[in-house]
Each structure stands twice: as structure tokens, then as C-alpha cells.
Amino acid sequence: MSPPEPGLSAALRAALGHTPTAGQDRAIAALDRLMGTTKERATLVLKGYAGTGKTTLVGALVRVLRAQGRPVVLLAPTGRAAKVLGAYASASAGTIHRRIYRMDPGGEGFAGMSVTPNRDAHALFIVDEASMIGGGEGGFGRAFGDRDLLGDLFTHVFSAPGTKLLLIGDPAQLPPVGSAHSPALDPAHLHDRFGLTAGAVELTDVVRQAEASGILINATALRDEVVAQAPAPHFILGHPDVVRITGMELQDELEACYARYGGEDVCLITRSNKRAYQYSQQVRARILGFEEELSPGDRLMVVKNDYFWAGRNGKAELIANGEPMEVLRRRDEEERHGHRFCWIEAAWWSGEERRVGDFLVMLDVLALDAPSLPMARRRMLNENVLAAHAVTGKGARLGILRQDPYANALQVKYAYAVTAHKAQGGQWPAVFVDQGYITEEMIDTEYVRWLYTAVTRATTKLYLLNFHPRFFGEED
Numbered sequence: 306m307s308p309p310e311p312g313l314s315a316a317l318r319a320a321l322g323h324t325p326t327a328g329q330d331r332a333i334a335a336l337d338r339l340m341g342t343t344k345e346r347a348t349l350v351l352k353g354y355a356g357t358g359k360t361t362l363v364g365a366l367v368r369v370l371r372a373q374g375r376p377v378v379l380l381a382p383t384g385r386a387a388k389v390l391g392a393y394a395s396a397s398a399g400t401i402h403r404r405i406y407r408m409d410p411g412g413e414g415f416a417g418m419s420v421t422p423n424r425d426a427h428a429l430f431i432v433d434e435a436s437m438i439g440g441g442e443g444g445f446g447r448a449f450g451d452r453d454l455l456g457d458l459f460t461h462v463f464s465a466p467g468t469k470l471l472l473i474g475d476p477a478q479l480p481p482v483g484s485a486h487s488p489a490l491d492p493a494h495l496h497d498r499f500g501l502t503a504g505a506v507e508l509t510d511v512v513r514q515a516e517a518s519g520i521l522i523n524a525t526a527l528r529d530e531v532v533a534q535a536p537a538p539h540f541i542l543g544h545p546d547v548v549r550i551t552g553m554e555l556q557d558e559l560e561a562c563y564a565r566y567g568g569e570d571v572c573l574i575t576r577s578n579k580r581a582y583q584y585s586q587q588v589r590a591r592i593l594g595f596e597e598e599l600s601p602g603d604r605l606m607v608v609k610n611d612y613f614w615a616g617r618n619g620k621a622e623l624i625a626n627g628e629p630m631e632v633l634r635r636r637d638e639e640e641r642h643g644h645r646f647c648w649i650e651a652a653w654w655s656g657e658e659r660r661v662g663d664f665l666v667m668l669d670v671l672a673l674d675a676p677s678l679p680m681a682r683r684r685m686l687n688e689n690v691l692a693a694h695a696v697t698g699k700g701a702r703l704g705i706l707r708q709d710p711y712a713n714a715l716q717v718k719y720a721y722a723v724t725a726h727k728a729q730g731g732q733w734p735a736v737f738v739d740q741g742y743i744t745e746e747m748i749d750t751e752y753v754r755w756l757y758t759a760v761t762r763a764t765t766k767l768y769l770l771n772f773h774p775r776f777f778g779e780e781d
């Protein structure tokens with residue numbers, strides 16, 4: 306008689322490849338309970354700081370469940386975050402938006418968006434970087450119009466029988482834009498507002514393998530300040546993976562990193578969209594040699610969810626906020642409706658498939674000191690488009706706005722330098738973190754949270770750019 310198949314706990318401990326920490330042991334027990342429960346809308350919130358073994362545990366979980374023949378669906382708020390999740394789980398991962406939304410034929414405006422039915426019964430849905438997901442307040446929480454991304458996610462997941470949900474996030478990272486906290490990491494909120502049967506477990510102990518990493522040593526010091534709400538950030542040098550540089554050294558170090566890692570694996574993180582634009586222009590001119598506002602080879606980031614152009618370039622699907630693009634060809638530039646536009650041919654990733662298509666992009670968004678086109682300017686653009694078509698009637702006006710390429714121009718920014726909110730969920734081998742403008746009174750817990758989020762984007766090399774001597778325990 307063959308021995309019985311090991312339970313989830315035993316299989317997970319074996320798959321980890323090391324003795325679990327106390328926190329990982331608690332998480333394993335909680336995951337076992339989650340997979341064994343018959344309660345409806347069963348959800349576990351797995352919180353974990355940088356270096357605590359969260360990704361290792363989740364990777365082992367995916368391997369074990371697949372070996373046992375249990376269905377698993379991997380999701381994240383952005384394309385880059387999905388790529389990171391897929392890499393450490395050794396499985397395919399997609400964006401939440403692409404998974405849960407569809408455009409209904411004949412629908413009008415935002416009302417044409419609906420939540421797709423879930424056809425993966427009895428699956429475990431694993432959602433990484435859940436701290437980024439808002440509840441309709443803005444940022445990644447506002448999917449389309451006034452839709453509630455978090456609520457729509459739950460509607461989709463639990464529309465099939467026997468499904469369970471694992472929400473993963475780092476509580477020390479930035480909350481969603483426009484929100485004071487991360488609702489997806491709050492079990493009480495999930496129960497009270499959404500009726501979920503939610504539990505939580507938190508990993509706090511740094512695993513032994515991470516103790517020699519200067520990046521993780523500094524990240525741990527910063528998260529301790531976030532947790533204690535005692536903002537006094539300082540950096541610990543003396544490790545080869547953490548380097549302090551000035552603006553005079555930036556170009557040489559960037560050139561070295563671009564040569565060593567490639568452009569896609571280097572990122573500069575700064576405090577504002579304006580400063581990100583300035584740094585991006587420096588990279589484009591001094592390192593890449595680009596002279597035009599958009600050039601073949603330019604790396605872009607989509608900054609507003611789009612269904613219009615993906616549908617025109619193939620099957621109707623979403624190009625989500627945060628997804629990367631590469632310019633292949635630049636075509637005509639024109640001014641219409643009070644804005645500047647440019648036609649480009651660009652490549653983007655649809656799941657694991659590289660696709661190529663034609664897009665009309667709004668050039669004005671590139672230099673905006675805002676995440677995307679502000680609502681007031683959006684309304685003005687729509688009114689100018691409607692005036693050019695001279696249509697009346699609500700239905701006809703909505704139809705024009707749905708079909709007009711200028712009203713639906715893709716909103717993008719350069720991807721060479723980004724804000725921490727845009728970088729959140731991604732990882733790069735080489736990351737440059739710019740102090741930005743900061744005064745003594747501005748150094749609070751939220752600033753330390755910003756620093757922690759930026760620092761933890763680096764996997765191999767962290768460059769601390771233009772930081773004041775006080776961050777290193779030195780006198781001014």
C-alpha cells in the first residue's frame with residue numbers, strides 16, 4: 306500500500322528548501338487552513354516585509370499546489386508586478402484588469418465595462434502587491450470611471466464555486482494614490498465592507514540568507530522606522546551593493562549600468578513627475594542619443610488604463626496602467642483639440658505574448674507634473690472633440706467619445722525615471738534613488754515609507770543619489 310499524499314503543510318516545508326522561520330511556520334499553518342476550509346469567500350492576507358521570505362514561500366506554494374493538481378491563478382495590479390510574480394512563482398501571471406474586465410458589445414462609455422464571470426472553479430487566486438489596490442479612491446483603485454477595483458476583484462473571484470483568495474503585500478510600502486492606508490491588507494475592512502471571511506498572518510523576521518545584503522539591511526532599518534512611526538532615516542554603507550553618489554557622478558554610473566544590465570533593467574526613482582521627466586530627458590539625450598520627443602527605441606510606461614487601442618490592434622483587451630511599451634517607429638505629429646499628438650508603432654506585452662500595433666499618443670502627458678491628464682483637461686479635450694463633430698444627443702455624444710482616436714489617445718510617460726508609485730510592484734537589478742527636494746520638517750513617516758518603497762525596488766545594486774550628509778550620520 307502506497308503512503309498517503311503529504312498534506313499541504315508538510316509539502317510546503319519540504320518545498321521551501323530550508324527550515325522555516327517562525328513567521329513562515331505560522332503562514333504555512335494559515336495556508337493549510339485556507340485551502341482546507343469550506344467557508345465561502347475565504348481569504349488570507351499574507352503580509353511580509355522585504356527579506357522575510359514571502360516570495361520564497363509563495364513560490365513553494367505554487368509548486369506544491371500544481372504538483373497536487375490544484376488550480377492556481379496568479380494576478381498583480383500592473384504588468385511589471387505580474388512579471389515579477391511570474392518569475393518567482395515560475396508560472397504565468399497576469400494583471401487584475403485584464404483578467405476581470407471586458408467590454409460589452411454596444412455598451413456606452415464606462416457603462417460598457419463589466420466584470421467577467423470566473424470560470425476557474427475551486428482555484429486559489431494569488432494576488433501580489435495587494436497594497437497597491439485601492440477601493441475606488443483613486444490610483445490603481447479606480448479602474449474605469451468610478452469602478453471599485455478591489456470590489457470588482459472579489460466579485461470576479463468568488464463568482465465561481467470553491468474559490469479561495471490569497472492577498473500578498475508589504476505593509477511598509479506606499480498605500481494606493483489618494484488613500485491613507487491599504488484596504489486590501491486590512492482583514493477587518495475586507496470583512497465589514499465586502500463580507501469576506503478574512504484572516505491575516507505577517508512575516509517580520511529577515512531570513513538568514515538576506516543578512517549580508519546591504520540593500521536589505523537598509524530596507525529593514527527603514528521599515529522599522531515606518532512600523533514604529535519614528536522617522537529618522539539614515540543609510541548604512543560598507544556593503545558593495547549600496548553606493549552613495551552625487552549628481553556629478555550620475556551620468557558615468559548610469560552609462561556603466563546601461564552597459565552592464567541593459568536599459569530595461571535600470572530605473573531611476575524620484576519624488577515628482579516633473580523631476581522624473583527631467584531625468585528621463587537627460588538619459589535620452591546623454592546616454593541614448595535621442596533628439597526627438599519620441600524616437601525609435603524609446604521605453605514608455607502607460608499611465609492610464611486603455612481598451613481602445615488594444616482592440617484596434619487585435620482582440621479587445623486592456624492595456625493597463627503601469628505596463629511598459631517600446632517605440633518601434635515614429636510617424637506624424639499633429640495638433641488637435643488643444644493638445645499635441647503623435648502616431649507611433651509600438652510593441653507591448655499581452656500576457657506572455659509580444660504584440661505590435663499603431664497608437665496615437667498624447668505628447669503633452671510626457672512632461673506633465675501629474676500622473677496622467679487631469680480631469681479638467683480631460684473634460685476640455687472631450688468638449689473640443691464633440692464640438693468638431695457637431696453632434697447632439699447623449700447617445701451620439703458618447704458614441705463619438707468612444708470612437709474618436711484623439712479622445713482616446715494613449716497616455717504615456719518615459720520609463721527611464723519614475724515616481725515610487727509608478728515603480729511599486731516592479732524590480733530592477735540597478736536602481737537609482739534620488740533624494741529630491743526635502744527639508745527637515747518634511748522628513749516624516751510617509752517620507753520614510755516612500756524611501757522604503759524605492760529602496761526595495763533594487764535587487765542587485767542600489768545607488769543613493771544626492772542625499773544630504775545627515776542621511777549618513779555626517780554634519781552638513
